[in-house]
Structures are given as C-alpha cells and as structure tokens.
Amino acid sequence: MPESPNPKSPADPAEPAQKPVTAIPTLAQAATRPKVVVSKSILERIRQTRPRSSRIPDKVFALLILLTGISVFMIVVFVAWELVDKSKLSLHQFGFSFFWGRDWDPVNDQYGALPFIYGTLVSSLLALLIAVPLSIGVAVFVTEMCPIRLRPIISFLVELLAAIPSVIYGLWGIFVLAPLVREYLGPFLAKTLGWTGLFSGPIYGIGMLAAGIIMSIMVIPIISSITREVLTAVPQSQREAVLALGATRWEMIRMGVLRNARIGIVGGVILGLGRALGETMAVTMVIGNRAEISKSLFAPGYTMASVIANEFTEATGDLYLSALVEIGLALFLVTLIVNALARLLVWSITGGRTGRANA
Amino acid sequence: MKRALRVLFCIFPLAIGVMAQTTLNGAGASFPYPIYSKWFSEYHNQHSDIQVNYQSVGSGAGIRQVQAGTVDFGASDGPMTDEQIASSKVKVLHVPTVLGAVVPAYNIPGVSGEVKFTPDVLSGIFLGKITNWNDGAIAKANPDIKFPNQNITVVHRSDGSGTSYIWTDYLSKVSSDWANTAGKSTSVKWPVGVGGKGNEGVAGMIRSLPGSVGYIELIYALQNKIPYGSVKNKSGTFVKASLESTTAAAQGVKMPADFRVSITDSPGKTAYPIASFTWLLIPTSPSDKNKGNLLKNLVLWCLDSGEGMASNLSYAPLPKEVADKAKDAVKQQVK
Numbered sequence: 022m023p024e025s026p027n028p029k030s031p032a033d034p035a036e037p038a039q040k041p042v043t044a045i046p047t048l049a050q051a052a053t054r055p056k057v058v059v060s061k062s063i064l065e066r067i068r069q070t071r072p073r074s075s076r077i078p079d080k081v082f083a084l085l086i087l088l089t090g091i092s093v094f095m096i097v098v099f100v101a102w103e104l105v106d107k108s109k110l111s112l113h114q115f116g117f118s119f120f121w122g123r124d125w126d127p128v129n130d131q132y133g134a135l136p137f138i139y140g141t142l143v144s145s146l147l148a149l150l151i152a153v154p155l156s157i158g159v160a161v162f163v164t165e166m167c168p169i170r171l172r173p174i175i176s177f178l179v180e181l182l183a184a185i186p187s188v189i190y191g192l193w194g195i196f197v198l199a200p201l202v203r204e205y206l207g208p209f210l211a212k213t214l215g216w217t218g219l220f221s222g223p224i225y226g227i228g229m230l231a232a233g234i235i236m237s238i239m240v241i242p243i244i245s246s247i248t249r250e251v252l253t254a255v256p257q258s259q260r261e262a263v264l265a266l267g268a269t270r271w272e273m274i275r276m277g278v279l280r281n282a283r284i285g286i287v288g289g290v291i292l293g294l295g296r297a298l299g300e301t302m303a304v305t306m307v308i309g310n311r312a313e314i315s316k317s318l319f320a321p322g323y324t325m326a327s328v329i330a331n332e333f334t335e336a337t338g339d340l341y342l343s344a345l346v347e348i349g350l351a352l353f354l355v356t357l358i359v360n361a362l363a364r365l366l367v368w369s370i371t372g373g374r375t376g377r378a379n380a
Numbered sequence: 381m382k383r384a385l386r387v388l389f390c391i392f393p394l395a396i397g398v399m400a401q402t403t404l405n406g407a408g409a410s411f412p413y414p415i416y417s418k419w420f421s422e423y424h425n426q427h428s429d430i431q432v433n434y435q436s437v438g439s440g441a442g443i444r445q446v447q448a449g450t451v452d453f454g455a456s457d458g459p460m461t462d463e464q465i466a467s468s469k470v471k472v473l474h475v476p477t478v479l480g481a482v483v484p485a486y487n488i489p490g491v492s493g494e495v496k497f498t499p500d501v502l503s504g505i506f507l508g509k510i511t512n513w514n515d516g517a518i519a520k521a522n523p524d525i526k527f528p529n530q531n532i533t534v535v536h537r538s539d540g541s542g543t544s545y546i547w548t549d550y551l552s553k554v555s556s557d558w559a560n561t562a563g564k565s566t567s568v569k570w571p572v573g574v575g576g577k578g579n580e581g582v583a584g585m586i587r588s589l590p591g592s593v594g595y596i597e598l599i600y601a602l603q604n605k606i607p608y609g610s611v612k613n614k615s616g617t618f619v620k621a622s623l624e625s626t627t628a629a630a631q632g633v634k635m636p637a638d639f640r641v642s643i644t645d646s647p648g649k650t651a652y653p654i655a656s657f658t659w660l661l662i663p664t665s666p667s668d669k670n671k672g673n674l675l676k677n678l679v680l681w682c683l684d685s686g687e688g689m690a691s692n693l694s695y696a697p698l699p700k701e702v703a704d705k706a707k708d709a710v711k712q713q714v715k
Contacts, residue, residue, distance in 0.1 A: 127540075128563035195576075195584040203589075225533060225574055225589060310538030310575030321574045327538070331577065334438030335540025335566040337464065 101353065108347035110340055119347060125312040127332070132344035134351045136312040140229070140322035141355065144304060145297035147233030147318070148240055153290055155237070156245035157279075164252040165274055176249065183242035191306030194235045199226030199307060202234070207319060222317045225309065230318040232308040236300055240293035247292060251285030252278055284371055291363045298356050301326040325352040404675055406434040408442020408455030411480055411542050411597065412658045415695045416455070419686045423678055430674055439542050440566065446472060446661045452671055454661035457542020458549075458566065459640035471664045473713050474639040475679055475706050476657040477686075479696040481598040481626040482546045483608035483654070485583065488513055489590045490528050495609040496521045496618045499645075499653075502611070503555035505532055505593060507562075508572035513591060521612070535585045535594030538575025540566040546656040547595045550644040595654075598626065599694045613653040614645050625652035626696035635705060655696070664713050676714045683707050 105112070111119060111132060122133020163175050203226030210220040210230075220230075255278050263277035279286070301324075309321020310331065325348050336342050406416075413436035420432035437445075439456040446454030447468045459474055484497055491513075498521045504510035510517060513527040537544045545566045552559040562568045576582040579600040586592045598621045601608050610620040619625050632648030633641060645653045662679060666672030683703050690697040698706070 124569075126569040127567050128565045128569065191577075192584070195581070195588060199585075200588050223531065223533075227574055227585060227589075305538065305577050306581055310577070311570075311573070331539040331575075332567050333540075335440040335542075337440045337443060337461075337566070 101350075104346060104350040104353055108343050108350050110343035111347045112343075114340060115344075119344070120351060123314065125328075127336070127338070127341050130338065130340050132340075132347075134325070134348055136314050137323050137325040137328050137348060138351060138355060139314050140308065141298060141324040141326070141352070142359075143318075144229055144232045144236060144308065144322065144324060145294060147229065148236035148297045149290065149294060151234065151237035152240045152244055152293060156241045156243075156289075156293075157248055157286065159241070159245045160248035160252055161274055161279070163249055165270075165278065176246070179242050179245050181242075182238065183246075187239065187300065187303040188306075190235055190239060190303040194231055194303060194307035195227070198234060199231055202226045202228075202231050206230075211319075218316050219318050222315070222319050224319045225321065227307050227309045227321060228319050229308065229315075229322045232304045232322070232324075233318070235303050235307055236297045239300060239303065240296050243296055244286075244289045244293040247289030248282070248286050251282040251289070254285070255281045284367055287363070287367045287370070291360060294359065294363065295356065298352070298359065299326055301330045305330055325349075325355070401429050401431050402671065402674055403431045403433055404453070404671060404678065405451045406432065406442075406453045406455060406660075407437050407445045407451045408434075408661070409439045409457045409542055409658055410436035411457050412455065412478060412695070415478055415686075415690060415693050418689060418693060419682050420678075422686075422689070423681060430678070432678065438540070439545075440540065443661065446470060446663065449663075449667070452666070452668075452675055453663070455659065456661060457656065457658050458545040459642075459659060460661070472661040473664050473709060474659040475662055475683070475710060476630075476639050476698060476702060477660055477682060478690050478698065479626045479630055479643075479655055479657055480542075480546070481621045481629075481652055481655040481696065482543050482550075482595050483598050483601050483621045484593060484611065485586050485596050485601060485606050485608045486593040487586050487590055488527065489530060491525055493522075493525050494607070494620070495525065496612065497609050498612045499554035503551050503558050506534055506536075506551060506571070506573070507555070507557055508534075530591040533589050533592040534570070534573025535582050535589065535592050536570050536573050536575055537567075537578070537582055537595075539577050541578075542566065542656070542658070543579070543595065543597050544568070546644060546654060549642055549656070550654045553642075553645040598622075598696075602694045611653055613649075613651055614647045615649045615651075617649060619650065619652045621652045621654070623691050623694065623696040625650055626655045627699055629653070629655035630657065630702055631699045635702060637709075639706065639709070657698075662710070662714055665715050672714065676710060679710050679714075680707055683710070 115122065115132065119132065119134055120138070121135050122131075123135050124131045124133045125136065126132075159175070159179060163172055167175060203224050207220070207224035207226070207230070211224070214220050259277045259281055260273055263273045268276065304324055305327040308324060308327060310323050310327060311321035312323045312328070313320070315322070329345055329348055329352075333342075333345050336345055413434070416434050420434055424431055434455075439458055442451075442454040442456050443460055443464060445451045447464070447470055449470055454472070455477075457480070460468075460472070465472075484495075484502065486495060488495070495518075498517070501510060501515075501517050501521060504515075504517060511532055513530045513532060518527060519525075536547075545564065548558075548562060548564040548568050551562070552564045562571060573594075574585065576585040576594070579596045582594045582596055583600065583604065583606055586594045596606065596608070598608075600606070601621075608621065610618045612618050628648050629643050629646040629651040632646045632651050633643050635641060639657070639659065641657070643655055643657065646655065660679060660682075662675065663672070666675070683698070683706055687697040687703055697703075
C-alpha cells in the first residue's frame with residue numbers, strides 16, 4: 022500500500038514542467054535523450070555479446086517468481102473459499118447473528134461467536150499494551166545505549182524467547198505465572214486500579230490478564246528484533262545531525278532515530294499482533310476457557326483459536342463442526358480487518374510517505 | 381553409480397518384505413491409546429505380517445472417519461448416537477475393550493483426608509449451587525473432616541473429551557437439573573468454573589488453585605499419584621475408584637445386544653459410579669474382505685489375550701461375561 026502513492030510524487034512536479042518544454046524541444050532533447058540512448062546501447066551490447074539461449078533461463082526465472090507471487094494470493098483465496106464452503110450449514114442456520122450471538126452450547130446446538138471474538142481481541146490488545154513499550158525499550162537500549170560487548174548477549178536472549186515452544190509457555194503460565202497473578206499482581210491491581218472495573222471479582226490467577234501477559238512475552242522477541250533491525254538501519258548521519266543541533270541523547274533518540282523508524286516499528290507491531298491473534302496453545306492453557314464476556318480482566322475468557330483447538334477433535338454433529346469452521350472464518354475476517362486498520366494507521370501517521378528506514 | 385546399484389539391490393528385498401505386510405488403519409479416542417498401542421505392537425510381534433496403525437485423533441474424529449470409510453476401524457469413548465448410526469453408510473459394531481473411570485480431585489487448604497462426595501454434592505458444586513467448602517451438605521457427608529471457609533472453584537476440561545462425556549453423563553443421571561441445563565456431551569456449556577486443557581491442564585489448575593475441585597481420568601490420577609475422593613454409588617456406599625471397582629461397575633448392568641450402554645451410576649454394591657466402556661468401532665461388512673478377516677482376528681485376540689495386559693497399564697479389564705459376549709458378537713456379526 023505504501024508504494025501506490027510513491028510513483029505519483031515524483032511524477033506530479035514533472036508533468037507541469039514538461040508542458041513548457043514542448044515549446045523548445047531541442048533543449049529538452051539535449052538534456053534527456055543522450056542518457057536514454059547510452060543506457061539502451063549498453064543493454065543492447067550486453068544482449069549481443071550473450072548467446073541467445075541464455076535469455077531462456079531469464080524468462081523461466083521471471084515466470085517462477087511470478088508463480089510464487091501468485092501462489093500467496095491463491096492460498097489466501099483457497100483458504101477463504103474453503104472456510105466459507107465448510108461453514109455453509111452454520112451460515113444458513115444462524116446468518117450474521119452468529120457473529121454477535123453470545124451463546125455457545127454444543128448440547129442444544131446453539132452457537133454464537135461473540136465471546137470468542139471479544140476474548141481474542143482483548144487478550145491480543147492487552148499483550149500489545151505490555152509488549153510494545155517493552156520491546157521498543159529493549160531495541161533502543163540494544164542499538165543506542167548498550168555497551169558493545171553486552172549487545173549480542175541481550176539480542177541472543179531476546180531471540181531465545183522466540184524459540185521456546187508455546188506449550189512450555191502454557192505450562193509455565195499455569196504453574197508459575199497464575200499463582201503470581203493470584204497472590205501478588207491481582208490483589209495489587211485490584212487495590213490500585215479496582216475503581217476502573219477492569220480489575221474486580223474473584224482472582225483465579227488464570228484468566229484474561231494471565232493470557233495477555235503470556236502472549237506479551239511471546240510477541241516481545243518479534244517486535245523487538247524487527248525494531249532493532251529498523252533502528253540499526255537509521256543512518257548514522259541522522260544521529261550526528263540531531264546531536265550537532267544541540268539535542269540531548271534522549272532528544273536524539275526521539276527525533277533522530279524513533280521518528281525515522283516509526284513505520285518499521287509499526288510493521289513489527291503488526292507482525293506481533295498477528296502472532297497474538299493466532300496464538301493457541303499457551304493461551305488455551307491459561308485463559309480459563311469460559312465463553313463469557315466480562316469486563317474484568319481477572320475473569321476467565323476464551324479465544325477463537327482456543328475453541329477450535331479445544332473442540333474440533335471431539336466435535337460430532339454436522340452443525341457443531343460447521344460452527345467451529347465458521348469460528349475459523351471469523352478469525353480470518355478479524356485478522357484481515359485488524360491488519361487493514363493497522364495499515365490505515367500507518368498511512369495516517371505518515372500521510373502516505375514511506376519512511377527512510379522502512380527496511 | 382555401481383555403489384548406488386548395490387544399495388538399491390540391498391533395499392529391494394526389504395521393500396518386498398514391507399509390501400507383503402498388511403496395514404490396518406484405525407483412528408479415534410485418545411483415552412485408550414496407550415493400551416491400544418501396546419496391544420497392536422504385541423500383536424505385530426506375534427503376526428509379523430500385520431501392522432496396525434492407530435491414530436489418537438479423538439472420539440469425534442474417529443466416528444467421522446469410520447463413517448467416511450477412510451479408516452479400517454474407529455474407536456470412541458462415547459457410543460455413537462442414534463442419529464449418527466442412522467446417517468452412517470457404514471454399519472459398525474461397538475466392541476467394548478476396556479473400562480475407564482473419572483474421579484473428583486480437589487485442593488482444599490488444610491484438608492488432607494479423603495473427601496467423600498454424594499451425587500447431590502457433586503451436582504450442586506458443578507451447577508454452582510454449592511459455592512463454599514463449609515456448606516452443610518459437604519460437612520454432612522464428611523463428619524470427620526473440618527472444612528475451611530473457602531470458595532469453591534470448579535475446574536472442568538476445556539477440550540472436548542470422553543472424560544467430560546462420562547462426567548456429564550453421570551451428572552445427568554443423578555441430577556435432573558443438570559440434565560435440563562447443561563446435558564451430556566464431550567463439551568457442554570458449563571454453568572460455572574474454568575477450563576483446563578487435557579488431564580494435565582485440569583490437574584495443574586487444581587494444584588495451583590486453592591479451593592478448587594475438578595475431574596480427571598482414574599489412570600491419570602493413579603499414574604501421577606494425585607489424591608482423589610470417593611463417590612457414593614446407587615446402593616448407598618461410598619466407593620473409591622480403583623481398577624476393581626471400575627470393572628465391578630460393568631457387572632451390575634444389563635448388556636444390550638449392540639453394546640451401546642452407559643454404566644454410570646451402576647447399581648452394583650461395590651461399583652464405582654462414574655465409569656464407562658471404551659469401544660472399538662468395527663465395520664460389519666468391510667469392503668476389503670481380507671482386511672476384514674484380519675481385523676476380526678485382531679479384535680478377538682484383544683478381547684482374549686489382550687485383556688490380561690490391561691491392568692498393568694492401569695486400565696480396568698472387562699468382566700469375563702462381557703468379554704465373552706463381545707467375542708460372540710464379533711464372530712457372528714462381522715462378515
């Protein structure tokens with residue numbers, strides 16, 4: 022999406038400039054033509070020195086690349102079509118009310134997806150709220166302030182977090198995180214922020230809050246390693262220029278580095294969000310798996326990925342299966358919408374320009 | 381090149397050997413997976429030409445696959461419903477193989493003794509009507525235990541499972557309230573509580589949540605030495621689940637011809653009330669006669685020599701009369 026306005030911006034000033042040029046063609050030709058001719062002749066010469074047959078691999082290569090490009094598109098279309106096809110039964114039965122129905126009762130064949138959509142969105146949002154400041158902090162520290170010898174160690178540790186299987190996170194969540202939330206974090210939040218209504222009710226330890234925390238740990242490596250790459254790509258001259266203008270180190274990081282890298286950072290956040298929306302195993306183990314919408318983050322919730330993982334293997338009735346597939350369709354749509362919104366956000370921040378460090 | 385030929389030459393007889401083997405494919409319940417894989421590998425040791433491949437994909441998927449004919453046999457923790465049988469093109473015989481039981485496990489601060497549960501207490505807790513351990517109904521069943529003033533947290537399975545089916549089947553039988561609201565299924569709309577994934581998830585949550593009570597498979601409790609309570613059965617005695625009391629649950633019930641029977645709340649005096657068969661689903665007229673015959677022999681072997689291996693793996697074996705009846709049915713009905 023950022024590419025589309027890009028070719029426009031150089032073209033805009035060029036067009037009015039060309040009109041007067043028609044009046045004095047010789048000048049314009051003198052300025053532009055020779056370049057074109059030279060480049061053409063070089064191309065021509067390369068082609069002539071090569072045997073004709075070497076052009077075939079070139080074409081095959083182009084075709085292959087085209088195919089790989091199209092394949093992504095085909096896969097998405099195929100997945101969407103398959104999801105709609107397999108959820109036909111439930112689509113006919115419940116129509117659009119499926120998406121705001123609150124009841125999930127396999128015994129009486131009543132299905133509604135709202136608690137799952139809510140759970141997915143809230144837990145992912147919570148994860149991002151915790152993970153984004155932390156990961157940007159880690160990335161800034163590693164690129165700007167960290168002693169050079171510590172750098173690889175911290176980067177390695179962060180990337181190690183990404184290599185831990187999610188079931189391990191889940192078990193850790195049940196046995197370590199949940200008791201911590203129940204004994205310390207929960208009572209503290211209830212005391213200090215209880216008035217918001219977000220932290221009230223009985224504290225089980227497991228629930229939306231624990232799920233958000235677990236997921237934030239899982240998305241930190243993604244966001245922070247992308248942010249780190251983007252920050253390293255900001256040219257050194259930018260930093261020097263801001264410092265030369267008398268900025269402090271913090272001002273330099275804010276204006277010289279983060280400002281230039283913001284699009285890349287948002288890109289990293291979107292990738293992290295994608296992981297959070299689709300995360301299944303760890304979340305299933307700590308979220309409490311209760312299909313209810315509750316304002317309190319202490320209460321157990323349920324996500325779309327979790328209900329599919331939990332119930333698909335043992336689901337028997339046709340309508341039940343179809344409803345589970347439709348949950349998959351809902352997850353697909355939610356991911357699509359959230360991604361589109363995130364892109365719009367990027368667009369509104371940058372006003373259509375691409376950033377320098379959009380690596 | 382020569383070397384490659386030589387390697388090929390060596391592999392060739394191996395390939396022939398593999399091709400002479402018949403592979404029987406099965407899929408279904410995960411609860412009996414350990415005993416099935418033991419049986420099938422033992423059977424392969426004795427009959428090297430037969431290889432049985434069993435995938436524990438869950439009872440629901442097992443039923444679906446056997447209906448679609450993508451596997452040679454299925455396995456399920458719950459019997460197929462009448463609608464499923466009516467809609468299925470493949471006619472199947474339910475063959476009971478072993479028994480499983482589900483037990484209540486709990487974490488009550490300050491209580492170390494074995495808690496006794498009556499059917500009313502269990503259904504009351506899971507319906508959300510009994511919410512504190514100091515409730516009179518619990519104290520009445522356990523006169524020698526002092527219960528703390530502690531809220532009860534119900535922990536149930538979040539994944540669809542045969543364990544939940546047995547548990548809710550029992551609750552439906554002992555409480556009409558439960559039957560009318562939640563009902564019985566591999567996953568239901570739980571009135572209260574939080575869900576843990578798998579036996580390990582439920583056990584983990586019970587361990588980390590003071591005041592919690594949940595249900596787990598007997599085998600899982602035995603193997604991991606998790607303490608569990610006893611349950612009052614239909615004849616009025618408190619029975620603690622064990623392999624013997626689980627087998628006893630199958631003795632007191634009248635066995636229908638198609639073996640689709642629920643043995644929860646069994647009337648026997650020593651019977652543990654929350655138990656169930658697990659079944660193999662065998663197509664009665666398989667398209668591949670040769671495979672059908674091999675499968676028939678395999679099932680007969682499991683019901684005969686296989687039963688002896690069950691208790692070593694903490695599965696309750698079938699009572700002798702049930703095993704005999706199942707063998708007769710396989711001999712007569714599977715063609």
